[in-house]
Amino acid sequence: MEDLRRQYGNLPPVDDSDLAENPIDQFKLWFQQATEIESFDWFEPNVMTLATASKSGEVSARIVLLKGVDDDGLIFFTNYDSSKGKQLAENPRAAIVMHWPMLERQVRSEGEVERVSRSYSERYFHSRPRGSQIGAAVSPQSEPIADRQTLEDMAAELERAHANQPIPLPDNWGGFRIKPFRFEFWQGQKNRLHDRFLYEKENGVWGRSRLAP
Numbered sequence: 001m002e003d004l005r006r007q008y009g010n011l012p013p014v015d016d017s018d019l020a021e022n023p024i025d026q027f028k029l030w031f032q033q034a035t036e037i038e039s040f041d042w043f044e045p046n047v048m049t050l051a052t053a054s055k056s057g058e059v060s061a062r063i064v065l066l067k068g069v070d071d072d073g074l075i076f077f078t079n080y081d082s083s084k085g086k087q088l089a090e091n092p093r094a095a096i097v098m099h100w101p102m103l104e105r106q107v108r109s110e111g112e113v114e115r116v117s118r119s120y121s122e123r124y125f126h127s128r129p130r131g132s133q134i135g136a137a138v139s140p141q142s143e144p145i146a147d148r149q150t151l152e153d154m155a156a157e158l159e160r161a162h163a164n165q166p167i168p169l170p171d172n173w174g175g176f177r178i179k180p181f182r183f184e185f186w187q188g189q190k191n192r193l194h195d196r197f198l199y200e201k202e203n204g205v206w207g208r209s210r211l212a213p
């Protein structure tokens with residue numbers, strides 16, 4: 001491991017004047033560039049690591065898929081009764097990190113978390129393949145289960161119960177929106193002299209500063 005080493009700096013340095021005033025606009029630009037360059041065969045550019053914490057400060061992280069960006073923030077979908085769902089209910093803050101290796105970029109963000117509207121979750125849930133809807137509906141995410149067969153039986157049972165009918169959106173499944181108050185953009189450069197820019201929201205206004213790498 002110690003000798004795994006790569007020189008960054010394939011892309012030009014980033015200057016403060018290159019950046020958008022609003023980090024959501026900057027994020028959309030970098031995300032678009034990631035979708036253009038990253039290979040979908042082996043990499044999903046919307047993969048993000050999501051960190052949450054309980055009220056008492058136990059921290060946990062896992063990967064989720066970013067499924068939407070709007071002026072208010074970043075949206076992902078999950079089971080509200082899962083471990084992350086419970087942590088977000090008692091401590092509605094989260095941090096995310098995304099890594100686009102081909103572009104040598106990292107984006108981090110931290111913010112307050114809220115549930116998206118039921119109509120938003122409804123629309124997204126029914127846009128998914130039927131098998132994914134069933135999988136999400138039957139899985140008691142983060143709970144112990146006896147074996148794989150139990151899951152498959154629950155899926156088959158739900159399919160039988162709703163044959164030729166839409167799968168209802170479960171009450172405990174839907175989206176969360178992370179409303180950022182901090183957003184950081186990192187661009188790899190030569191000799192570990194990377195570029196880092198931190199946006200921070202104060203009194204509703206975004207300011208930004210360059211950070212040492």
Ligand SMILES: Cc1cc2nc3c(=O)[nH]c(=O)nc-3n(C[C@H](O)[C@H](O)[C@H](O)COP(=O)(O)O)c2cc1C
Binds near residue numbers: 063085
């Ligand atoms: C590539 C990838 C994408 C994933 N996307 C999601 C997702 O969008 N939503 C979700 O709830 N879990 C997703 N997972 C599963 C989570 O990483 C995690 O196992 C699950 O949500 C339970 O986490 P928790 O027990 O901390 O709540 C994904 C896993 C991987 C590897």
